[in-house]
Amino acid sequence: MILVVGGAGYIGSHLVKELVETEEVVVLDNLSTGHREAVDSRAIFVKGDLGNVDDLIMVFRSYPIKAVMHFAANSLVGESVVDPLKYYNNNVASTIMLLKVMQRFKVKNFIFSSTAATYGIPNVDIIDETTPTSPINPYGRSKLMVEQILADFSKSYGLNYVVLRYFNAAGAHKSAAIGESHDPETHLIPIVLQHLLGQRDKVSVYGSDYETEDGTCIRDYIHVTDLASAHILALNTLLKGKKSEEIYNLGNGLGFSVKEVIETCEHVTGIKANVEMADRRPGDPARLVASSQKIYDELGWKAERNLEQIITDAWNWHQKQEY
Ligand SMILES: NC(=O)c1ccc[n+]([C@@H]2O[C@H](COP(=O)([O-])OP(=O)(O)OC[C@H]3O[C@@H](n4cnc5c(N)ncnc54)[C@H](O)[C@@H]3O)[C@@H](O)[C@H]2O)c1
Numbered sequence: 001m002i003l004v005v006g007g008a009g010y011i012g013s014h015l016v017k018e019l020v021e022t023e024e025v026v027v028l029d030n031l032s033t034g035h036r037e038a039v040d041s042r043a044i045f046v047k048g049d050l051g052n053v054d055d056l057i058m059v060f061r062s063y064p065i066k067a068v069m070h071f072a073a074n075s076l077v078g079e080s081v082v083d084p085l086k087y088y089n090n091n092v093a094s095t096i097m098l099l100k101v102m103q104r105f106k107v108k109n110f111i112f113s114s115t116a117a118t119y120g121i122p123n124v125d126i127i128d129e130t131t132p133t134s135p136i137n138p139y140g141r142s143k144l145m146v147e148q149i150l151a152d153f154s155k156s157y158g159l160n161y162v163v164l165r166y167f168n169a170a171g172a173h174k175s176a177a178i179g180e181s182h183d184p185e186t187h188l189i190p191i192v193l194q195h196l197l198g199q200r201d202k203v204s205v206y207g208s209d210y211e212t213e214d215g216t217c218i219r220d221y222i223h224v225t226d227l228a229s230a231h232i233l234a235l236n237t238l239l240k241g242k243k244s245e246e247i248y249n250l251g252n253g254l255g256f257s258v259k260e261v262i263e264t265c266e267h268v269t270g271i272k273a274n275v276e277m278a279d280r281r282p283g284d285p286a287r288l289v290a291s292s293q294k295i296y297d298e299l300g301w302k303a304e305r306n307l308e309q310i311i312t313d314a315w316n317w318h319q320k321q322e323y
C-alpha cells in the first residue's frame with residue numbers, strides 16, 4: 001500500500017487518480033488547503049495531521065505501507081515571508097516527524113515534492129540539477145532543508161528516496177473531474193481563467209520591466225498529469241529496490257512569459273482579457289526554465305502536454321468547477 005500525504009491537494013489528488021489504477025492507496029490529509037471531494041473514491045482517506053504523531057502511528061499500524069509520497073506543505077511564498085515559523089513547522093518539523101515514524105515502521109521508500117524555489121534567482125537560462133541552490137524566501141528554504149535532511153537521514157539510517165523539484169504546476173485532469181482549487185488563488189493560469197469566467201474584473205501583470213523579451217516574467221509550465229506520471233515512474237524505480245538518493249527537475253523545458261500565457265488563455269477560450277500592468281511582485285525571479293534531461297536519461301520521463309493543452313484542460317475544469 002502507498003501512503004500519499006497531502007493527497008487531497010491539487011497535485012496530490014491528480015497523482016492519486018493515476019496511482020489507484022495499479023496500487024492500493026491511503027491518503028492522509030488535514031484538509032487545511034485540500035478537498036475531500038478531490039480524492040478518488042478507490043483510495044482510503046484518513047483525515048489527520050502530519051504533525052500529529054498519533055495520527056501517523058495509527059496510519060502506519062493500520063496499513064502495510066511500502067512507500068510514502070509526501071505532498072503536504074504550505075506553499076505560498078508571500079505568506080512564508082510574513083509567517084516563516086508556520087513554514088518551518090509544517091514543512092520541516094512535520095516532515096521530520098514523518099521520517100521518524102517511517103523509521104520506526106521500517107518503511108524505506110520516500111518521494112518528496114520540492115520546488116524550483118530552491119534555486120532562488122539562478123544566473124543561467126536553463127536550470128539543471130547542478131545549478132546552485134540559493135532560495136530567497138522561507139518557503140524555498142524549508143523545501144531545501146528537507147532535501148538536506150533526506151540526504152543525512154539516508155546516509156545514517158538508510159532511505160531510498162527521490163526528490164522532485166516541480167516548476168510551475170498547472171492544468172487539470174482530462175476528465176475535468178478534478179483541477180486546481182486554491183483559496184486564496186495566487187497562480188497565474190487559474191487567475192486568468194477565473195477572470196475570463198467573469199469571477200474577477202481584471203488580470204494584473206506583476207512587472208513589465210524585467211529583462212525578458214516582452215518585459216514580463218518567464219516560467220516553465222508543467223501539466224499536473226505529467227507530474228503524476230513522473231511520480232509513478234519514480235515510485236516504480238524505488239519499489240524495484242534500486243538504491244536512489246536522486247533529485248530531478250520536472251518541467252517542459254520551455255519558457256512562456258506572463259503576456260504569452262494570457263494570450264494563450266484568450267486563444268483557447270476565445271475571450272478577450274482585461275489586462276492591467278502592475279508593480280513587480282516581491283521575490284519573483286525574471287526567468288525560471290527547467291532542464292529535465294536528467295530524469296529523461298535516467299527514468300525515461302518527459303513532459304507530454306504543452307501550454308495549450310494545459311490551458312485547455314484547466315479551462316474545462318474551471319467551467320464546471322465543483323469544489
Ligand atoms: N503548485 C505548484 O506549482 C507547486 C510547485 C512546486 C512545488 N509544489 C509543492 O507540491 C506540493 C503540493 O502542492 P499543491 O499545489 O498540490 O498544494 P495544495 O495546498 O493543493 O496541497 C497540499 C495538501 O497538503 C495538505 N496538508 C498541508 N499540511 C498538512 C498537514 N500538516 N497534515 C496533513 N495534510 C496537510 C493540504 O490540506 C493539501 O491537501 C507542495 O509540497 C508544494 O510545496 C507545488
Ligand SMILES: O=c1ccn([C@@H]2O[C@H](COP(=O)(O)OP(=O)(O)O[C@H]3O[C@H](CO)[C@H](O)[C@H](O)[C@H]3O)[C@@H](O)[C@H]2O)c(=O)[nH]1
Nearest residue numbers: 075115116117168186187188191204205206217258281284
Ligand atoms: O495575478 C498574477 C499572478 C501571477 N503573475 C505572474 O505570473 C508568473 C507565475 O506566477 P505563479 O504565482 O503562477 O507561479 P510562481 O512562479 O510564482 O510560483 C511557482 O513556482 C514557485 C517556484 O519559484 C513555487 O514553487 C510555487 O509554489 C509555484 O506555484 C509570475 O511571474 C507572477 O508574477 C501575474 O503577473 N499576475
